[in-house]
Amino acid sequence: MKLRLLPSTIDGAGLVSERQHFACFVIDGCVAFDAGSLASSVNEEERDNIRDVVLTHAHLDHIAGLPLFIDDLFQTLTEPVRVHAERSVIDGLEDHIFNWTIYPRFSELKNRFGSVVEYCEFAQGKEFGVRHLSVRAAAVNHKVPTSGFIISDASATIAITGDTAEMDDFWNEVNSVEKLSGLFIECAMPSELHELASVSHHLTAEKLAHELTKFKRDETPVYVINIKPAYRETVVSQIDSLGVGRIEILEAGKIYEF
Ligand SMILES: [Zn+2]
DSSP: OEEEEOOOOBOTTSSBOSOOSSOOEEETTTEEESOTTHHHHOOHHHHHHOOEEEOSOOOHHHHTHHHHHHHHHTTTOSSOEEEEEOHHHHHHHHHHTSSSSSSOOGGGOEETTEESEEEEEOOTTOEEEETTEEEEEEEOOOSSOOEEEEEEOSSOEEEEOOSOSSOSHHHHHHHTOSOOOEEEEEOOBOGGGHHHHHHHTOOBHHHHHHHHTTOOOTTSOEEEEOOOGGGHHHHHHHHHTTTOTTEEEOOTTOEEEO
């Protein structure tokens, strides 16, 4: 299984920055988990192959690229873009994004081949298939209903938290996986912003350290994702000083293989 965090930000020289404004993880070039930078950062092959988008939740940094991705492909889609999401996320997209005010309601439009978007509702705690992947959604703890995912192909299983604060259900699911090849966990804020993190349901470096005490897979590498760009340097240095050897910060653009 190959995973790539799409770059979302460029620096002053026009080069890819390590800062992550948006979340979009592409697996095996054909399934996107979240869609923050989906339209702007996929390569041509990924644009041709991705027809399944799985959403953790409906916050803007996770869905911003979805309307533009469908728009780019509108004339040429021979099958709809399948948006896999929980009911509340689907309703949120239809009410607040694809409402003709912010963007066209693509679910009411067709091209010459048929529908351009199809919603595939999933339930937390249940397994569902997406292309060659088997995906299980587990509740995490964010300001809005949000799903983490345990994702398997024939050879590997990985887990992604999405945005979250302290959680239990997700750890129960993850700890029951026999062999986990990678854990991708958020750490949005530095430890001194613990009150803001509590209100907005995110982790800080300190809270991340506490969460990892609940993770019972010592052999599994841990990759940190979704660090708020404004706090990146501080969060990275605080994570370094946790002294947990198996943690690294996920690099945008790099292909990770499991
Ligand atoms: Zn969020």
